[in-house]
Amino acid sequence: MLGEFELIQRYFMSPQEAHATAGIALGNGDDAALLVPQAGQQLVVSVDSSVVDVHFPHDAPAHAIGHRALAVALSDLAAMGATARWSLMALTLDKSVFNDRAAAEQWLAEYAKGFHALCQQHATALVGGDVTAGALTIGVTVMGEVPSGMALTRSGAQVGDVIAVTGALGGGAGGLALWRQGERELTHPLLARYLLPQPRLAAGVALRGLATAAMDISDGLLADLGHLRKASQVGCSLEVDALPLAEGLQEALGLEAARKAALSGGDDYELLVTLAPENVETARQRLTELGLALTVIGHCNDNPGVTGVARSDNEGWQHFSGVAP
Amino acid sequence: MLGEFELIQRYFMSPQEAHATAGIALGNGDDAALLVPQAGQQLVVSVDSSVVDVHFPHDAPAHAIGHRALAVALSDLAAMGATARWSLMALTLDKSVFNDRAAAEQWLAEYAKGFHALCQQHATALVGGDVTAGALTIGVTVMGEVPSGMALTRSGAQVGDVIAVTGALGGGAGGLALWRQGERELTHPLLARYLLPQPRLAAGVALRGLATAAMDISDGLLADLGHLRKASQVGCSLEVDALPLAEGLQEALGLEAARKAALSGGDDYELLVTLAPENVETARQRLTELGLALTVIGHCNDNPGVTGVARSDNEGWQHFSGVAP
Structure with a gap:
């Protein structure tokens, strides 16, 4: 068994030399970290748990587990338009791994690689950790900053706004389906969407001052749109034809199942935003510079609930009013 | 099964009306919370996991589990001399509880009672949470503030400083021993020390500007003193006779086992501090006002490691140089 202290060490x-620029007065290794928030910024904080066989398969590669646990947490900062700065990780290792030194070292080295690579990509420093043994569970707390008053929330959508999403949908559910069928190649675009999601932090920052509301799509478009609608007290109408489907999704599942995955599959970690119609073009240009699509998929109205628009060849999507919570 | 959203809600x-005074621009319920740090303060952050049957017994009362999970995390803020402000909680509920609505509601109501009572006691707002199902595990992230440059760290101890502890030691281990013997009355002073530890936040604040180094005692005095010694690069000499033993400990375990519990039992969550000899009296007066003892138990020297002082009637404690990591 490895000592916890040794493991964390x-x-x-985090490399000490990076501290000066990262607003860290004292990093990992004392009772707590000392951070220096920037003046004029609000602190944006969120926590997300990733549990084995609930949020990721037990036989997923360790580097993907590390990446994914951080990615889903960072996605919440993206949804607020925040810049990521710091993270803390409560890692409960699988007991059998924890008690086998060689297995633990191998697993942790891979896990840390995935976690740190994403940290680096988004200039996020790991400033606190706790390692215990039990059933593999990872709680990641992320902290970011946003200029005061500029955060994107769920509650600002207005009647008349368009509803749009970044990137493409359904990849999370499509990847899970493929994993269950035995696919293990992480370069497969759908598997990558499921196990290596990319938090849309740059997109969130780019949409500051443009989006009237934003959230990330983790529970599935319909469920998450339900949350946004409730928080903003508007109705929502969706055009199912317009949903941007993840690369390879229709080929893997067929059109019907692909649309269902995009509507309610979850785990996509794209941003769901509302915008005044006159701001859509500016928003699209900004995201294009980031290599990311912005697709209008509906609009806000003053009807109750979420309603779907009929496709001529598919009566199934005609009405799903009330489906969303 | 309860929906996660409903559970958190x-x-x-946190009650919305408390937000204005607590530096919360936006609380629980959006993708992330928006906090407003105070100017001139450093942010102090730490995370701690509490795992069933590792950190607390599976049959401990739910309110004690809630209290304890937060207490051990807050203890790290106390050790930095910080004022507690905000917390986030990643709760993985036991699957069987999570899937039984009545059981889940009863457990959560009790758990939340313990958690919130301690929040209130230390003016700490819960600003984020995630609830999942698996093996009962709680990751608590705590955030506090300390005036810039005033944090107590592990690395400031000087040769010639005295070593002191707040309160009394060995109660955590004594309580665990009693629990294993079937004692279930939480008003028993040792059981209270084990399951309802009190984070020494007020003591940490009171020791700002006086203590040269501080940390909390979670792994046991010897192990934790080993960490402090390493960080400060000093040697430590302990007077085992002087160790303040928890109420009822000697009666429950006998003197020998009581001293062992105080030295290496862990889970005490008292503060271990070093002080220049001329500041001891001031520090003691400040803690007396908080109803808390401060006991000198040794001093820092320039020898390597941690050494013990002989008791005439007990050769066993004569030398434990090298025991601590």
Whole structure:
């Protein structure tokens, strides 16, 4: 068995030299970290748990588990238009791995690689950690900053706004379906969407001052739109034809199942935003510069609930009013 | 099964009216919370996991589990001399509880009671949560503030400083021993020390500007003193006779086992501090006002490691140089 202190030291200490620029007065290794928030910024904080066989398969590669646990947490900062700054990780290792030194070292080295690579990509420093043994569970707390008053929330959507999403939908559910069928190649675009999601932090920042409301799509478009609609007290109408489907999704599942995955599959970690119609073009240009699509998929109205628009060849999507919570 | 959204809403939303005074621009319920740090303060952050049957017994009362999970995390803020402000909680509920609505509601209501009572006691707002199902595990992230440059760290101890502890030691281990013997009355002073530890936040604040180094005692005095010694690069000499033993500990375990519990039992969540000898009296007066003892138990020297002082009637404690990591 590895000592917790040794584990944290070896795999999770942030390089000290990076501290000065990252607003860290004292990093990992004392009772707590000391951070220096920037003046004029609000602090944006969120926590997300990733549990084995609930949020990721037990036989997923360790680097993907590390990446994914951080990615789903960072996605919440993206949804607020925040810049990521710091993270803390409560890692409960599988007991059998924890008690086998060689297995633990191998697993942790891979896990840390995935976690740190994403940290680096988004300039996020790991400033605190706790490692215990039990059933594999990872709680990641992320902290970011946003200029005061500029955060994107769920509650600002207005009647007349368009509803749009970044990137493409259904990839999370499509990847899970493929994993269950035995696909293990992480370069497969759908598997990558499921196990290596990319938090849309740059998109969130780019949409500051443009989006009237924003949230990330983790529970599925319909469920999440239900949350946004409730928080903003508007109705929503969706054009199912317009949903941007993830690469390879229709080929893998067929059109009907692909649309269902995009509507309610979850785990996509794209941003769901509302915009005044006159701002859509500016928003699209900004996201294009980031290599990311912005697709209008509906609009806000003053009807109750979420309603769908009929497709001529598919009566199934005609009405799903009330489907969303 | 309860929906996660409903769970968080019902049991863990902080009252909105408290937000204005607590530096919360936007609380629980959006993708992330928006906090407003105070100017001139550093942010102090830490995370701690509490795992069933590792950190607390599976049959501990739910309110004690809630209290304890937060207490051990807050203890790290106390050790930095910080004022507690905000917390986030990643709760993985036991699957069988999660899937039984009545059981889940009863457990959560009790759990939340313990968690919130301690929140209130230390003016800490819960600003984020995630509830999942698996093996009962709680990750608590705490955030506090300390005036810039005033944090107590592990690395400031000087040769010639005295070593002191707040309160009394060995109660955590003594309580665990009693629990294993079947004692279930939480008003028993040792059981209270084990399951309802009190984070020494006020003591940490009171010791700002006086203590040269501080940390909380979670792994046991010897192990934690080993961490402090390493960080400060000093040697430590302990007077085992001087160790303040928890109420009822000697009666429950006998003197020898009581001293062992105080030295290496862990889970005490008292503060271990070093002080220049001329500041001891001031520090003691400040803690007396908080109803808390401060006991000198040794001093820092320039020898390597941690050494013990002989008791005439007990050769066993004569030398434990090298025991601590």
